[in-house]
Amino acid sequence: MQEIELKFLVPESRLKGLMRQAKVKSSQVTQLAAHYYDTPDQQLAQAGIGLRIRKENDTWVQTIKAAGDGIAARLEHNAVLDNEQVQTMLDDNELMPDLTIYEDTSVAPTLADFKLKKLQKALTRLYVTDVQRTTRLLTETNDDDINSCIEVAYDQGEIIHGTDKTQQKTIQEIEFELVSGDIDFLFMTAKTWCKRYKLCLSTITKAENGGLLINEQDHSPAVDADLSQLQVDKDSSAPAFIRSVVHNCLLQILPNSSAIIAGSTDHEHILQLRVGIDRLHAALKAFADFSDEINPEWLSILEQTANLLGTYYQLAYIGSHIEPELQALGAPAVDWTTDIEDIKITPINTLQANDFQITLLELIAFTMSDPSIEPHTDQLACDKLAKILTKQYKKCIKTSKKIEAFSRLDDNDDIDEDVIDDSQSEDKLCNHLKELRYFSEFSIPLLSKKKSKKKTRRWLKRLAKAQSALAQRNNDSKYHAFYALKSATDTNALYGAGWFAAMLTDDPTYIEARLAKFRDSATFW
Template sequence: MTEFELKFQVPGERVEALDTALRRGPVQVKRLRARYYDTPLEALARHGLVLRVRQEGRHWVQTAKGPGRNGFERLEHEVPLDDGDSTPDIERHAIHPVGKLLRKALGDAAQELHPVFETDVNRLTRTVEAAGTAVEIALDRGRVRAGKRSHPVQEVEFELKQGSPAAATELAQSWCEEHGLWLDPLSKSALGRRLAHGGPEGNPVQATPLEDKPESSSALVATVIDGALQQVLGNARELASGRGGDEHIHQLRVGLRRLRTALRELKDVAGLQALDPAIEPALRALFQVLGHHRDRATLLPQLEGVMEKAGAPSMKGWHPELPDVGGAIRDPAFQGAVLQLVALVQELRDAPQDTPLKAMRKSVATRLHKLRRTVERDGKKFARLPEPKRHRVRKRLKRLRYLSELVRPLYAPRDVDRFVKSLKTLQDALGEYQDAATARGLFEAHAKEEPTAWFAVGWLAAREHDIAQECEQACRDTAADMKPFWT
């Protein structure tokens, strides 16, 4: 059995209203107490597997879960246990594909399985049925415990029992808008492992290189979008829960760039033209909030010391207000955009018709050639361009880099890697220029209230001029090394 499930965090002030809304139909209430098992060397966790024994009311059930085709789909197999028998045994899953994964991961270590963490939740469930689709909505409240550490659980899950993922996603989106829910990809088992390692905080999620050659263009686009979504959501959930830091913001911005690049540059394949036009503005809005936060929280402090050495008056008392990153992530427009993309990934995975890979490579090559040509043409006169066109050069270079990485499985990987590496010097120069231009704008606004900030404005303007010359030279140097891998 394959499980498609969406999990959301429920704001504290909305949980009672959600409870009331669920009870407008027939519901079930159960207490679920579960133990999760692994070996001392975490053989299951390293392979993305979960083995759980759970008491559901008076009965015990053993469940094994494994990776599915994407981040919201998992292999799942449940086995009812005899009364009083709660000892885990992987042979109970021998008839299911996940059983083979368990045996491969454990090898001779099956006897080393021991409980790592446990959950204790009260679950309120209701099944909603309409037009051939059945979705179980489950509100969980309780705790996850690992040793002396514990963490509260207050979340709602939408699990597809019958029908299409798109219909389940649409239902989840309506509840999300009504109750302020926000998508959280972290499962209880992943949270339990975190607690076992020391706390609920998560490391920043970085992009995963695409390696395997796709079976079809739809499969590649689905993999690309799903990978970007996992990076976006993995970092967004830390920031939305108030635990993320500057590196989470950086990696979330990278994930959004990858996602927006895929939607823009691959729109001619796999039916992306039919996407809701509201998706891009929602992604862009969050990206801009993250940029404003990065400029104020990271860029300005970095420049303070540099400018003080140059003789600038101290600006240490100036602390520009930071935007509400968590609120921007929880915004219904962004949550709705992400949910539509989750449904798109599922749709692409099941697409019966497909664009041939040869045709896809041709379409991609056209986009890559156009981006490379415009970057090279405008970059060689960078110092003479007005500010908006300088910014456009940088954006196009970013798209050229990310598109190259996203379509890597279509070409010789070494050629793609060599091409991306050749862009680094120019990327660094353009990034330094953009930082100077952004900081100058911030100091110009501050100078209206604090005249001493004009020193920084002048210093940064001169720096912009010098870096613009360096950018132009970097583009000329890079042009010689930018060997197209798509020809």
Template sequence: MSGFVEIELKLLGTRKALAQLGRLSPVAQAALGKARLKRLHAVYFDTPGLELQANGVALRVRREGRGWIQCIKGPGEAIGGLHRRTELEWPVATPTPKIALLDDSPFSGLFKKPRVRRALAPVFIMEFQRRVLTLELGGEAAAELAIDTGEIRAGRRKAAISEAEIELLRGKPEALLDFAAALVERLPLRVGHASKAARGYALLAGEPPGPRKAGVLVLDAAAPAAAAGLQLVQACMAQIHDNEQGFLRGEDPEYLHQVRVGLRRLRVALALPRDKSWDESFEPLRGELQWLSRSLGVARNWDVMAEELLPVLERDCGSSALDALRLRVNTERRRAVRAARRALRSARSQRLWLHLARLTVVQGEAIAPVTSTVDFARTALSRRHHKLGRYAELLQLEPQALHRARIDAKKLRYVSEFFASLWSGKEAKRFIQQLKQLQDLLGQINDAAVARSILGGGNPGGEAAEASASGAALARIDAHEAAARGRLESEWLRFAGLKPYWT
């Protein structure tokens, strides 16, 4: 048995882009010798109930040359495309996995279950050609670049493999990230966030996963605070990337909404540390995250207009009266969505993910410089709670101040959700629920301002019918905002009366 912690980074691209990869100057200068060509055939195994997948484990047997290699990989962790996971390998004589080899592995408990041992069967197959180059990256770092083209098959379903993997052989992970950043500058490549096994399981399911909301975080109060901070960053980035592909495919607008939520949560998580060196390193990336959020925000605003406001107006005004307005909304929406997809696919976004990964790898300890996770949480919660408390007279606030109050309420909610698992009882749930209701009201008021701005922009020279529909829309928006403002004071008083659950 050979075992190690695999550290690798994946880049996705067309076959044309991958064909040019070996000729790029960063690759040519780092390569040791010529590329080696392999043809690989891999069979992945699981139970009918997919128990291995449920435990974050992938088991395969792969033909390499004339022999077979059995391999098992664990769940691991990922930030910005940099994956780190346990991998164990054994040479075997046949394409059937030898379960006895797993008895002394970290995964033995899973495979000791009779229902798992007896029920393992092939679930999907991969066949691809691999071009391999060994690279010297400088600073005592070495890596293997594997350029893979082929396909995944699950029954009659097929999906293309067209990617490059860069695996660290020795040295520091940031060498991989710097090398990948040089590649995405020169070719249309995207950072890949799903493993081949994850893609195989998605193909097996027959349909892509639906939009994914932020999951419930369970933090270990006894773990170092830095580990908790990294867990928050990983969870936020997972939400972004789990929804990114759905948005790029052009499906449910909820994918875009969840990408934006993930970006907001990530910005809050990365702003938690109170460390000067961290702040200095994060500051340029803060601007890049804001750029990406703005790029996606325009499309989301038009989604809301099309999906939420127009259906309400159709009930009030009738469908035919909205034809001109609907045409403008849908036209602007398509334009904004195309721009948002270009932003997500851009080299600028790929650099952002790689630089964020580098920041957390190099300065991860500064994410939570205090020793106690609970103290780290209390400090962050108290700071955000104090900031929101400055807006005690919500009804007297000007629109810009209300906007800032909404943002601070949202940030407090995210931080509360991050750390709620550290406290037992119902206080945390009650606090977050009341905060959510307050945030929703402030959001409705802000949505009204955004909708007015969009409709107020109008369509110069547009039809009278559109002007009439826009007028009806504005009246509806005014009524909706008035209703939200009418509830604002009572919701604030309920929230202000709650004792902070972390004190």
């Protein structure tokens, strides 16, 4: 069976109001005591699998969960256990799951990579949860007489270390699960509650939280782009292609966003979230006519969110990385603490913004909608991609040549205003190259031929090197601006300002060489 659910963290300021909606006359309160199992090295968790035995009031249920067909979908199998047998095992401290019950079930493929007998022997109880769940049902009958039902479940309790009960982690979350009917009702309801109670999406499961507890970690590592999970091929329609691309971007965005919402201030979470949003923004802009379901407002919200994250990230990165490096070289210390604290919009409240959370919900719903009912369903994505790539490639070449032309001018040369305007903004070229890189990575599975894989990899590598070189120069320019501004109130910052000024006057042949290699490489499409 596949469950489709959305999980949110609940802000303390909205908890009372939310509880009034959750605890109505028809609601039910259930005490859930669950035991979670894995190997000592957490092989199941690494495969995205959760395995538990849970007491639900008076019934014991064994459950396994794994990734489903969509971001909000999870494969789930439940088996009711014999209460007397469970109690006997509990009394003997030998309660263990039985993996043989999954033979010939829908979850069997999920365990195909494991030797079940060996896995069974290696299982151990890692942690337990003690949760009070308050549930209520919401129903609707639409114009087509389709009855839909959602279960709203508010969970509050603790995750407890399996061998050290003093180590605990608090749980406070609300889930919306589609019981039956139309998935649109699930997203419509979630959006309504999200707006009203300022809820924030979270992909962090109880199993993941339990793993963090036993590993003594506050948050999971940052997630970067994984193009191996991009499910496209040469026969992908335009609507199916853009849905798969958005899905791939969300696989990077949602875990990093969830970690920040849960309290992480790790620079890598912020960086990878920003990269994921940039990839998504580029895709929605380039492939806008691949689907009639794309909301133009998504672009402006994503761009605003990325800009706010970028401003915070740059200043925080100076304090945590650049400053120690400069001090190691003999620079006097510069304290950036006040500057960082003075930023009014931090990553967590950037992500808590209602418009961003609603946009995430709408994007998830988009990826789970049916592409076959769209007008463009007969249009193959590969028929459009080459034209998009060529247009972006020409932008890069044109801007690159203007910068090169400006760099060759002498002081006495007549200056073309068009050349000056374009050449002074190297970050314009950097953005063009970055977007071309993203477009190419999305398109390679459809356009690259088997015989030219080596050529494709070489071209993409040269593109990435050119973009990275320009990005480093742009970053140095921004760091220089920060130190120059800071030096007005702290003379110690003059060292940093001078350092980055020197970096910006370095011989530009390194960048020029990489741009030249990129221009000289034949495209793969």
